[in-house]
Amino acid sequence: MTDPRDAARDIADARARLLVFVQGCSEQQWRSSPLGEADPRPVAVIVDHVADAYDYIGGWVRSLVDGHEVEVNPEIVDELNARHSSDSDAIGRDGVTGHLQSSGDALIELIQGLSPEDLAIDDGRVELFAKIAARHADSHRSELEDALG
Numbered sequence: 001m002t003d004p005r006d007a008a009r010d011i012a013d014a015r016a017r018l019l020v021f022v023q024g025c026s027e028q029q030w031r032s033s034p035l036g037e038a039d040p041r042p043v044a045v046i047v048d049h050v051a052d053a054y055d056y057i058g059g060w061v062r063s064l065v066d067g068h069e070v071e072v073n074p075e076i077v078d079e080l081n082a083r084h085s086s087d088s089d090a091i092g093r094d095g096v097t098g099h100l101q102s103s104g105d106a107l108i109e110l111i112q113g114l115s116p117e118d119l120a121i122d123d124g125r126v127e128l129f130a131k132i133a134a135r136h137a138d139s140h141r142s143e144l145e146d147a148l149g
Contacts (some may be wrong), residue, residue, distance in 0.1 A: 002119055008111040009068040014137035015050075015104040016105075021141050022047055022097060030093055034147035041146055048096045050137050054103035056080055057133050058110050064121050064129075065114065107133060 025043060033042050041049070062071045107125075111130050119127035 002127050002130075003116060004111055004114040004119055004130075007119065007127060007134075008108045010134040011054075011104065011111060011130060011137075012108050015100060015108075015143075017095065018047065018137045018141045019100060021145060022093065022100070023087040025093075029148055032148075034144060040046070044091055044093065044096055044149075046140055046144060048099055049104045050140055051096065051099040053136055054100075054107045054133060057129050058107045061107075061110060061114075061126050061129050064126050065118050065124070070122075070125075120131050134143060 033040050035046075039046070046077075060072060063070045097137050114126065119130065
């Protein structure tokens, strides 16, 4: 069984790598859409999307820990992503960095405060959400780094 502190540290480490990437972006890179047609969102929107995902993943984790059922499927995630993309066209680097810090801090604190038994709720779904949060940040970061060269 995974220790919640390890799961929280994985999220924190992935977020830290993403923040280093953000600080290294030029203004041109920050506003560019390096993934082309595959993902036309600018870097700023993709990074803020990670912060937004921390928010909804935290909500799902809290709901599961509180004994509620949580429905998550590709359609729900696509709708959340579409809503975020349409709401975040003019976000600045400071706003994105602040959102990444605050939403990441909230999720990390939530995961750290869980017990190993909490991570096992719903056949390990809480732990899976924690792993997804860490992978999500790393996946977007490495994809953007590769595209920007």
